[in-house]
Amino acid sequence: MLRLKIKVGVSEIELEGDAKEIHGILERHWEPHVGDMLSDRLVVDDRQVHTPEPLQKKSSKRSGGSRSAANRTGPNSASEVDGAFEESLANAIKNASNFPTLSKRFIIGNASLLERCKLVLSFSDKPLTSGNVLRVLTKIGIRTDAPAVSKALSNNKSQFITSGTPVVYAMTASTENAFAEGLGETKDKPQ
DSSP: EEEEEEEEEEEEEEEEEEHHHHHHHHHHHHHGGGGGGOOOEEEETTTTEEEOOOOOOOOOOSSSSSOOHHHHHTTTHHOOOOOOOOHHHHHHHHTTTTHHIIIIIIIIIIIHHHHHHHHHHHOOOOOOHHHHHHHHHHHHOOOOOHHHHHHHHHHTGGGGEHHHHHTTEEHHHHHHHHHHHHHHHHOOOOO
């Protein structure tokens, strides 16, 4: 028989029984508030057994380097929202009524990277960064890299409306019309 008392911040539980039974109860019902875990202790039979070390950020060994995605993102962060938007944009392209034509020309065919970027932008209702464009291209099966996408867009700024830091791109009206005409049909943009 085991007697267990756990206190984490304001959360506290006291159990008595065999180890398997206690483990099952804890798995099903014990969810202390994560923020309270930084400086709390586990108490068994009124003795302190373990005091967790405070969580510390890992320092980057590179100076001036970019931070990893894990360090700059969190729940409901901008990148998480972008990810959902990018996924829906890729799905809109794949679900377009003219996707077989688009696939032959832009995915399977040998369209330029600039034309492939325009395809992504033509389906978007908002300006996109080169990183957004890259991730949508990847999701629809076009392999490329960030520098190539960035260069394709930045070398053709006259065809795009740009703003902000990081730079976001939207096609100019004339570029958008020329792109739609080049497809030989009205683009199937999501409403």
